[in-house]
Amino acid sequence: MLDCKQSSQLISQSLDRSLTLRERFALQLHLIICEYCKRFSQQVQTLRVAIRTMVDSVEKNNSIEMPSTTKKRIAHSIERQVIEANRTQP
């Protein structure tokens, strides 16, 4: 029988690899009797959804802009690059 520690490890790994048949069976058996590990399993899945939502919320937030000083800096380095490229070309 799995204990909660082993079971929580398998629950986490089930998000990263396919468990073997034996592992899946053992885990399911444990989850039937263990409310806490069932909660843990829901939590790690919620975490995954939440983290994607978090990334999306930054990515799609149009009010976040690159600082204008950085834009200038990048524009300058692009220019330098172009000048250098022209110099090295005969």
Add this chain to the structure above:
Amino acid sequence: MHDWLNEHGDFLYRFALARLRDPHLAEDVVQETFLAAIKSPDFAGQSAPRTWLTGILKHKIIDVMRKNVREIAASDLMSDEDASMDEFFDETGHWAEKPLAWDMPENALEQKQFLGILQSCMEKLPAKLAQLFLMRDVHETDNEEICKELNISTTNAWVMLYRARMGLRKCLEINWLGA
């Protein structure tokens, strides 16, 4: 190229910021992306510059993550795995503190608070653990690719991801439900 900077710069910056969570690192990878783009022989014929630039940016972001996570691979990661999990389980392998029932709220305002707490919990994790977790759970990198990129074994990756998840759920439980 300047048009591209104006048109796509902010988009690329947000893309990088969402993944690296550090404004300075995000600025750096965007700069590197534009410089790599201008040097590329493919530069002239791009009909979908945003997609092309994003592809370059992704590689730059993974480079940064790889560098960061490698540092941990040698040190913290290899420390005794069981010892660090002791706080979560008692000596019989049972939960030391029973997990509570919770879920991501559906209400927009609460969800915003929840994500804010998650963000601060991520910041409390060792930075590299948080990054690995982001790489994995933000869908664009599969496990094998991560391990190859980071030069760590899959077993190590599972241990690290397990730790990240354990740390995050605990932190959320304290700060979200405890609030």
